[in-house]
Amino acid sequence: MTTMKAARIHQFGGVESIVIDNVPRPTPSDDQVLVHVHAAGINPIDVAIHTGAIRDYGFDPPLPHTLGSEISGIVKAVGANVHTFRPGDAVVAVLGFPGGGYAEYVAVTPNLLAHKPAAVSHLHMAGVPIAGLAAWQALFEHAQLQRGQRVLVLAASGGVGTFAVQFARWAGAQVWGTTSTRNLAFVRSLGATPIDYTAGPFEDAVGDIDLVIDPLAGDSQVRAWRTLKPNGALISVVAPPSDPQGTRHTGMVIVQRSTQKIAQLTEIGRLLALNEIHVEIDEVLPFGNVHQALRKSAGGHARGKIILDLQTQE
Numbered sequence: 001m002t003t004m005k006a007a008r009i010h011q012f013g014g015v016e017s018i019v020i021d022n023v024p025r026p027t028p029s030d031d032q033v034l035v036h037v038h039a040a041g042i043n044p045i046d047v048a049i050h051t052g053a054i055r056d057y058g059f060d061p062p063l064p065h066t067l068g069s070e071i072s073g074i075v076k077a078v079g080a081n082v083h084t085f086r087p088g089d090a091v092v093a094v095l096g097f098p099g100g101g102y103a104e105y106v107a108v109t110p111n112l113l114a115h116k117p118a119a120v121s122h123l124h125m126a127g128v129p130i131a132g133l134a135a136w137q138a139l140f141e142h143a144q145l146q147r148g149q150r151v152l153v154l155a156a157s158g159g160v161g162t163f164a165v166q167f168a169r170w171a172g173a174q175v176w177g178t179t180s181t182r183n184l185a186f187v188r189s190l191g192a193t194p195i196d197y198t199a200g201p202f203e204d205a206v207g208d209i210d211l212v213i214d215p216l217a218g219d220s221q222v223r224a225w226r227t228l229k230p231n232g233a234l235i236s237v238v239a240p241p242s243d244p245q246g247t248r249h250t251g252m253v254i255v256q257r258s259t260q261k262i263a264q265l266t267e268i269g270r271l272l273a274l275n276e277i278h279v280e281i282d283e284v285l286p287f288g289n290v291h292q293a294l295r296k297s298a299g300g301h302a303r304g305k306i307i308l309d310l311q312t313q314e
């Protein structure tokens with residue numbers, strides 16, 4: 001039996017509950033693609049899964065569970081019914097909640113896979129699927145952003161925020177972004193007017209906003225209503241918004257994965273290859289440091305994406 005390493009939980013708990021196990025390498029079914037994982041992105045949902053907080057949202061993953069919701073890698077083998085990918089293709093995958101990405105190999109259906117542009121590294125591409133698709137679907141599907149609109153991105157220096165700022169700018173919007181003092185210059189470099197949330201209420205610093213993108217929820221979401229026009233929109237990727245005035249458009253994004261949505265990942269890859277946008281990487285950590293990577297994500301202050309390098313064990 002051929003084995004591989006996989007970062008799994010056998011019980012919910014802190015990062016110490018994550019074990020790098022030797023497990024059988026998956027065999028792709030006739031309808032699957034086997035991907036040799038080169039890099040995997042870290043997301044807050046992985047923290048919610050290993051701690052068990054995910055159960056508060058009605059998801060109860062069977063254990064043991066292999067973490068990891070997004071990857072970039074090389075196709076190793078394809079099932080008999082797969083005609084859109086071939087061994088050797090460089091690909092990116094949005095695995096989502098079923099996970100499986102913190103492993104040397106993962107078997108996936110082709111509707112979760114896009115071709116990776118040659119100009120974009122695996123380390124960068126692995127950081128795109130979850131945060132990139134959340135930002136894309138919030139801006140262009142839920143809000144149908146128009147050129148010239150005024151957009152406020154909360155947590156503009158985070159995974160979702162960095163993509164949301166760049167996509168909104170690319171689409172011709174005027175963008176503001178909340179961040180802490182140390183990230184002000186960084187958020188400006190992405191194309192947003194930065195607002196230091198540690199210096200005073202962000203809602204006093206900007207107004208007349210058409211669209212708020214919310215990766216924070218809680219008090220920040222509540223305060224964001226004050227910045228919006230009467231016919232504005234607030235789209236959250238964390239918690240369903242409730243408009244106190246009842247006049248604004250509201251929406252809640254849960255990243256959708258399908259053949260149609262995967263075209264969005266291909267389009268984001270095209271923008272990356274053209275240098276229209278970039279993936280901000282906070283830190284790349286070797287696979288063996290998965291605990292450190294998740295601890296850092298849980299701290300809530302990553303600048304852009306934390307990436308696991310599956311090609312490096314220690």
Ligand SMILES: NC(=O)c1ccc[n+]([C@@H]2O[C@H](COP(=O)([O-])OP(=O)(O)OC[C@H]3O[C@@H](n4cnc5c(N)ncnc54)[C@H](OP(=O)(O)O)[C@@H]3O)[C@@H](O)[C@H]2O)c1
Pocket residue numbers: 043044045130131134154155156157158159160161178179180181182183197215216220237238253254255297300301302303304
């Ligand atoms: N529904 C979906 O499909 C979906 C998809 C992706 C993500 N999400 C969710 O969206 C949330 C954000 O994800 P993410 O990957 O963007 O997280 P992240 O990268 O871990 O966010 C970290 C960023 O948040 C900023 N931040 C923290 N507190 C802030 C505050 N009070 N005001 C402004 N910025 C603040 C930090 O900036 P400073 O260091 O400057 O404070 C840091 O840059 C998570 O809850 C995640 O689960 C949902």
